Amino acid sequence: MYVYDEHDRQILAERVAQFRDQTDRALSGELSEDEFLPLRLQNGLYVQRFAPMLRICVPYGMMRSEQLRRLARVTRDYDKGYAHFTTRQNVQLNWPALEDVPDILSELAEVEMHANQTSGNCIRNTTTDQFSGVQTDEIVDPRPYCEIIRQWSTFHPEFAFLPRKFKIAVNASEHTDRAAIQVHDIGLQIVKNDAGELGFRVHVGGGLGRTPMVGPVVRDFLPELDLLTYLEAVIRVYNRYGRRDNKYKARIKILVKALTPEGFAEKVEAEWAHLKDSPSRLTSEAIARVQAYFTEPAYDTAANQGDQLAALRFENKAFDNWVTRNVDTHKVDGYAIVTLTMKATGTPPGDVSDRQLEQIADLADSYSFGEVRITHQQNVVLADVRQDQLFELWQAITPMGFATPNLDTLTDIICCPGGDYCALANAKSIPVAEAIQRRFDNLDFLYDLGKIDLNISGCMNACGHHHVGNIGVLGVDKKGEEFYQISLGGSSHHDATIGKILGPSFAQDDMPDVIEKIIDVFVKNRTDEEEFIDTYRRIGLDPFKERVYA
Amino acid sequence: MPDIISKDGSVKADSWVVVPRPAEGEALELSGAPSLIPMDLWLAGRDQFKGRSDIGVWLESHDEPEALEGLVNELPLIAVNFPKFSDGRGYSIGRLLRERFGFTNELRAIGDVLLDQLQFMKRCGFDSYALREDKDSSKAAACLSFFSNSYQAATDTNVPLFRRRTS
Numbered sequence: 001m002y003v004y005d006e007h008d009r010q011i012l013a014e015r016v017a018q019f020r021d022q023t024d025r026a027l028s029g030e031l032s033e034d035e036f037l038p039l040r041l042q043n044g045l046y047v048q049r050f051a052p053m054l055r056i057c058v059p060y061g062m063m064r065s066e067q068l069r070r071l072a073r074v075t076r077d078y079d080k081g082y083a084h085f086t087t088r089q090n091v092q093l094n095w096p097a098l099e100d101v102p103d104i105l106s107e108l109a110e111v112e113m114h115a116n117q118t119s120g121n122c123i124r125n126t127t128t129d130q131f132s133g134v135q136t137d138e139i140v141d142p143r144p145y146c147e148i149i150r151q152w153s154t155f156h157p158e159f160a161f162l163p164r165k166f167k168i169a170v171n172a173s174e175h176t177d178r179a180a181i182q183v184h185d186i187g188l189q190i191v192k193n194d195a196g197e198l199g200f201r202v203h204v205g206g207g208l209g210r211t212p213m214v215g216p217v218v219r220d221f222l223p224e225l226d227l228l229t230y231l232e233a234v235i236r237v238y239n240r241y242g243r244r245d246n247k248y249k250a251r252i253k254i255l256v257k258a259l260t261p262e263g264f265a266e267k268v269e270a271e272w273a274h275l276k277d278s279p280s281r282l283t284s285e286a287i288a289r290v291q292a293y294f295t296e297p298a299y300d301t302a303a304n305q306g307d308q309l310a311a312l313r314f315e316n317k318a319f320d321n322w323v324t325r326n327v328d329t330h331k332v333d334g335y336a337i338v339t340l341t342m343k344a345t346g347t348p349p350g351d352v353s354d355r356q357l358e359q360i361a362d363l364a365d366s367y368s369f370g371e372v373r374i375t376h377q378q379n380v381v382l383a384d385v386r387q388d389q390l391f392e393l394w395q396a397i398t399p400m401g402f403a404t405p406n407l408d409t410l411t412d413i414i415c416c417p418g419g420d421y422c423a424l425a426n427a428k429s430i431p432v433a434e435a436i437q438r439r440f441d442n443l444d445f446l447y448d449l450g451k452i453d454l455n456i457s458g459c460m461n462a463c464g465h466h467h468v469g470n471i472g473v474l475g476v477d478k479k480g481e482e483f484y485q486i487s488l489g490g491s492s493h494h495d496a497t498i499g500k501i502l503g504p505s506f507a508q509d510d511m512p513d514v515i516e517k518i519i520d521v522f523v524k525n526r527t528d529e530e531e532f533i534d535t536y537r538r539i540g541l542d543p544f545k546e547r548v549y550a
Numbered sequence: 551m552p553d554i555i556s557k558d559g560s561v562k563a564d565s566w567v568v569v570p571r572p573a574e575g576e577a578l579e580l581s582g583a584p585s586l587i588p589m590d591l592w593l594a595g596r597d598q599f600k601g602r603s604d605i606g607v608w609l610e611s612h613d614e615p616e617a618l619e620g621l622v623n624e625l626p627l628i629a630v631n632f633p634k635f636s637d638g639r640g641y642s643i644g645r646l647l648r649e650r651f652g653f654t655n656e657l658r659a660i661g662d663v664l665l666d667q668l669q670f671m672k673r674c675g676f677d678s679y680a681l682r683e684d685k686d687s688s689k690a691a692a693c694l695s696f697f698s699n700s701y702q703a704a705t706d707t708n709v710p711l712f713r714r715r716t717s
Contacts, residue, residue, distance in 0.1 A: 007711055011699055018696040022666065030686070038636060039666055121636070151701040151711065157673035158645055158704065161638025228702075228710075239642050274650060279713060280703045286712035 001062045001371055002147045002293045004112045011154070012109050015116060019043050020102035027099060042122055042160065044115030045101055046423075053421070054093045054101060055118040056108065060128045060146040060170075061089035061374040065361035068372065070111045072357035078104050083357065085342060085350040085378045087414055087463055088167070089127050090118055094421055116154060121162045123153035123235070128170045129178040130375040133294060134383045136331045139190050140198060142172035144290040145227065148282070152228050159235050163242035164250035166235065167207075180376065180492035182206045182215045183468055185252045186234060191221065198224045204234060204264065205256030208462035212498040213253045216261035218268060225282040226272075232280065233272035237264070296332075297369040303386035304334030312391050318405075319394055321443065325405040327390065334387050338368075340380040340402035341412065345437040347401070348430040349415040350378035359400050367393050376465075377414055379407070409446045410454055410519070411437045414465055418458030418475065419482065425458030427475025427482035432456055432511050439512035440519075449519065452532045453492070468492035470532050471518060472499045473511070484511055488518070488544055489536045500541055503549055514548055521547045552680040554658075557672055559691025564678075566627060568608055568660055580605075586629045586660075589613055593621075600624060608660060611639040615646045622653035630676070632661040641674040648675035648705045665693040675705035 004012070019039075026036040040046075044055035056071070075083050075093060078100050084092045096104060108114060117124055126146045133141040149168060153159070159166075169181040172190040181187030187203035200222045206215025222230050238252045241259075256264045313320040328337040340360065343349050352360070360380055364372045367389055368382035375381060380402075385393060397403045406412045413436065416422065418429030433456055440446055455469030466472035472487040483505035490499030506514050521544050526535045536544075554564040567583045571591075578591055584604040592599055592607045599605045606627035609615060622628065628647060630640040640659065647653040658678040659671045665686070668679055672694055681687050703710040 005715070007699055007715070011697065011701070014697050014699075021692070021696075035635070035664060035666075121638075148712070154701050155697070156702055157670040157700075158641040159638070160670050161636050161641070163638075236642050240639055244637060244639075278703070279708050280710055283713065283716065285716040289712070289716055 001064065001143070002059070002290065008112070008151075012112070012114055015114065015155070016102065016105045016109050019105060023098070023102050038120055038161070041120035042117055043101075043105070044118035045098070046119060051095045052098050052101070054096045054104065054115060055086065056091045056093065056113060056115050057118045057125050058090050058113075058374050059150050060126055060132075060143055061130055061376075062143065063372050063374065064111075065364045065370045065372075067111045067113055068357050068361035068364070070107065070113070072354040072361070074104055074107055075354045075357070082351055082353045084348070084417060085352065085374050085380070087350075087376050087378060087416065087465055088125060089130075089374045089376055090125060091374070092417070094417070119165075121164050121166075122160050123156065123162075123166045123168065126150055126153070126168045126170065127179055127184075127376060129173060129176075130373040130381045131178060131328065131337055131383065132172065132373075133296075134330050134332075134335075134337055135173060136329055137174050137176075138172045138331075139174060139192060140172055141291070141294050142170040142190055143294050144287060145188070145190070146170050147290050147293075148227065148287065149231070152231070159239060162235070162239055163244045164247065164252075166238070166252065168231075175494070177492070177494045177496070178375075180465070180468060180496070182496035183208055183212070183465075183492060184215065186231065187215050188227075193221050200224070200227065202230070202234075204268075205253040205261070206496070207251050207253045208465060208467045209251065210248050210460050211251075211253060212462070212467040213257070214496045214498065215253070216256065218256075218261055218265040224287070225284070226276055228282055229275040229278060229280050230268070230272055233268050233275055237267050237271055241267075297384055299332045299335060299384075300386065301334060303388050305388040309387055309390060319391060321447070322394055322403055322405040323390065325409070325447070326403070326407045330384070336385050336387055336390055338382045338385045338390070338393065339375070339407050340382065340397060341404045341407055342379050342402070343406060343412050343437070344401040344404050345411070345441065346434060348417070348420075349413055349433055356400065356402075360402075363393070363397065377412060379412075405443065406446060408451045408453075410440050410449055410452045410471075410515075411446060412454075413437065414453070414455040414469065416457050416463035418456075418464075422458060422463075424461055425475060426460075426477035427458050427484065428508070429456045429458040429464060429473075429475055432473060432475075432484060432508060435508075435512045436515050439516060449523070450531045453490075454515075455490075465492065466490070467498045468496065469499060470536065471515065476505055478505070482508055484508065486514065486518070486548075488541060489533065491533055502541065503545055517548050518544055552660075552663075552683050553687040555668065555679040555681050555687060555690040555694075557677045557694070559694045561687045561690070562678075566606070566629075566658075568629065584627075586627065586658075589617060592625075593617060596621070596624075609640075609643060611637050611643070613643070615643050615651065618647070618653075619651050622647060622651045623655065625653075625655060627656045627658060628653060629658040629660045629680075632659060632663055632667070635662040635664050635667055637662075641670060644671065644674035644676050645705050649708075665689055668694050669696060673700065673704040673706045 169179040169184040189201040202219040203215035373381040419425040456473040457464035457466040458475040468490040485505040487499035586608040608629035
């Protein structure tokens, strides 16, 4: 993964010093609350229901073991000994003290970590597929482009005060989209044109929140070297013309809709014409420099022990279940991609203790060249595990609670921190997730149900991505009481779709029953090969409605 | 009068006056001091203002700097208003005036100008800043110099870091 050079280190050190000065001025009252707000937000610092929340950036989800260990230490020394993996591949601390934040940042900077632009109306962390670089159907590794975007967007002087937050995601797989690029402000799909040249299909104006939209294509093919100048043109048009009078209408999707995708694309092209041949145009050397950090580790061909693995799976059903659900095919024979699930029933989805962070670091060192990836489903990936070590790894992680074989099933729930922690939330989300996990605790039944994305958000801000859950749950406030609205049919994959609202909302206690009824309709109607989303698309919303509101 | 900060953080005395837009039907009133007038009024009276070193313009954050294309260097000073510090349109306006329309005279940020915006304004081509009056101008120099390097090109440098790294 990317390693800082002297320029990166210098810029980050200067940033830490700057934030220390800003915090001092805020604490002394020289900066008003309002004036400090955007400064702390651009540094990932929210003021939450009980304490500040610090969102630490994990660029495109990649972390080294030393970074995990440092995070563990920081949660112990400055927080309550745990952290939370977010739905945008970042990490949050829920209880830091404001005056400690500069020290936390300086400790993080020592291991090349920071909280830059993890919040606020600026360009946020660029996210991508957690299987980048190791999957079988990738056009090219997307991570170097994410890193190039990270550097370009860091402290961009023109775009520090956009109308609203701005999120970019990159996908390079031809058949899957684990980065949900079509629900981002800019979604970049890496493609090759007919001449075999590398470039991007550019989606602009997707997003969740109050006005969920699938991002339309504004350019079918953007040549690789034009990436940054084109992004600059898109965001300049947004900075100048995006609405600033109403924060609920300020995302770029509203501008794209108002101008129509064609009208928006024309404006961008006109702006880009001035920028495309500037020195900001990328060079092959610049891309090659970053790509050199994402080279393959030294794979060992002796790791390929297919017969031994088959025998172990045959002998041990629990191991077999885990391999089936939580292990994915690696591009190199003899290696496997392992997802450690952070969704054991009874723990808030995405929460990890300091001890667990250290365990993950040790696992990374022992089994995966010292690196991990955080997924937007709030799990952790060991991307380069030897096939002949899978059984040993499974034995090691089972007592740690990382081997719950529920990946992509109904109980692998995406869930925001909700009303237990977040000041914005209308309702709690974690207890709902837990109640559903408890109801569906029979693994064989879960496997029979196949892939189902169940996503829970505690409010319209949609951090839990409820709109694109096959089953989406949204916390709503009704006269001071917490209720939950359900939508069905959402998808964040290549066939991105926004779910449809089922009907009136439900009380928290009713939620497991309601989900059970929905599952029941699916089971009764599905054909052999159908996943939940296929059945829903075939039979529509009505059969679910009839059963749930009967 | 707000303190006027220069690019190097020094504080200078200045007699430029920002003339607000006159009410509907009212005429523009100039006091005799060097005056910044609304852009569209300067454009409307350009024949009369041409060549005057004591008349400049100011732009609102929703104004289009394109209206000044080809004319910018007739102006001794252009100011861009930041109505709220969270309104970032002025940064794009600054870059366009400098990089696209070739403005070479003084470009000033006015309005809700706070210490922590100065670094961005400087990179976007502003070379003077009318710091909001309640802010401490003695801290401007420090706030302008937190960073000694930057990743991307802007008005201050057209060479992004990736080109310096590989050259």
